[in-house]
Amino acid sequence: MNLDWNALVAEMVAxxxxxxxxxxALALERDYGEGRTVIRTEGSRIIAHASVEDRTSExxxxxxxxxxxxxxxxxxxxxxxxxxAELIKRFTPKEEELPGKNPTFFLISxxxxxxHIASKLGFHVVTKFTMPNVREWAKRAGLxxxxxxxATARNPHHSKRRKRWLLMR
Numbered sequence: 001m002n003l004d005w006n007a008l009v010a011e012m013v014a015x016x017x018x019x020x021x022x023x024x025a026l027a028l029e030r031d032y033g034e035g036r037t038v039i040r041t042e043g044s045r046i047i048a049h050a051s052v053e054d055r056t057s058e059x060x061x062x063x064x065x066x067x068x069x070x071x072x073x074x075x076x077x078x079x080x081x082x083x084x085a086e087l088i089k090r091f092t093p094k095e096e097e098l099p100g101k102n103p104t105f106f107l108i109s110x111x112x113x114x115x116h117i118a119s120k121l122g123f124h125v126v127t128k129f130t131m132p133n134v135r136e137w138a139k140r141a142g143l144x145x146x147x148x149x150x151a152t153a154r155n156p157h158h159s160k161r162r163k164r165w166l167l168m169r
Contacts, residue, residue, distance in 0.1 A: 050068065
């Protein structure tokens with residue numbers, strides 16, 4: 001079956017939650033082929049998508065970013081939680097593997113529904129008050145300018161603007 005990756009990109013861009021420059025149909029398809037993406041489909045249409053990006057800098061401390069979480073309107077009912085949980089399971093080593101290899105997962109989002117789903121999966125909001133070295137950590141993780149301002153703000157919870165948050169598990 002030929003999946004319509006271009007239609008997925010168009011739907012994701014239309015939500016306004018994804019930066020168009022960061023979405024490329026060929027790259028999304030490649031990630032799926034390499035096992036870094038979980039999708040749900042209806043025919044050739046991709047109705048749910050979540051991917052993981054390896055941000056590991058030291059092999060004993062695996063670090064993965066959950067990215068590009070999308071569920072088409074009318075297809076909720078736990079789909080996002082299900083595909084994120086599947087990614088976490090896929091990238092968490094089995095118990096018989098070496099100890100100390102439990103990965104850290106994080107995501108950045110401004111979507112309150114995704115915050116709720118992430119909290120159900122054990123993610124917590126990260127700020128400089130919960131993780132004083134958050135800037136150094138972000139630099140090692142390769143986030144650069146993508147680190148949300150809420151992670152380093154003096155009063156992160158007091159803004160009326162909808163913010164992007166860093167959540168970690």
